[in-house]
Amino acid sequence: MLPLNTNRLFIYPCRLPLLTQIFLEHPHARETLQANIPENWPQPDLKEQLPHFIELLQHDPRSFPWMLWIIVNKEEGTVIGDIGFKGRPDKNGVIEIGYTLLPSWRKKGYMREAATALVEWAFRQPHVKKLIAECDVTNTASMKVLQHLGMEEVKSPGEMLHWQLMNK
Structure with a gap:
């Protein structure tokens, strides 16, 4: 079911027309x-990646829906960040996740909620065997999200x- 629907969020995968818009x-x-x-x-890193996507x-x-997904807060009806994968699963079934929230929406559990929903969706897809991620050693918020995902x-x-x- 797309978009993904959580308690507080809608998470929309981006097709080509939406990415272009x-x-x-x-x-x-x-x-x-x-x-x-x-x-x-979008934040500067995402703006830079949009032409590539x-x-x-x-x-x-x-490659759809293995790239950009947009996180929308239901109550406010506002885009609060983005999440996604760095391409479709490779030949070994590996996908890499990445994400960011706008600063005013951080430390409220939104990324944990969005990442959980997206990872659950990904692991229901055929051929996905492993999720990988990387984060800066100083990014404790991201580390907490990754730990929460298991x-x-x-x-x-x-x-x-x-x-x-x-x-599993």
Whole structure:
């Protein structure tokens, strides 16, 4: 069932038209999502990645829904962040998750809720065997989300911590 629906959130996967609308800052994106889009979203990292996502979906439509998902707070009807995977499962069934929330929505359990819903969805898909993630060693909020998902830290030389979770 898409979008994903949790207690407080709708989580929408982005098809090519919506990605293009977001990239172009077109007003139809608000209509498509039926949500307010704050001026500070998308964040700079996502803005930089949008052309890559658009190109990937143009050349590989099967990449949907394995990239960007938009997190909308139900009560406020507002985009509060994004979550997704860095492409579809590889030949070994591995997917990598990434996410971000707008600063004013952090430390309220929203990312835990969104990540739980998305990981549960992913593990119901055929061929998904393992979830991986990485986060900066100073990002304790992200570490808490990954721990909540049941991920375990694996060898991590340097400034990034690496995590994994096997599909049961």
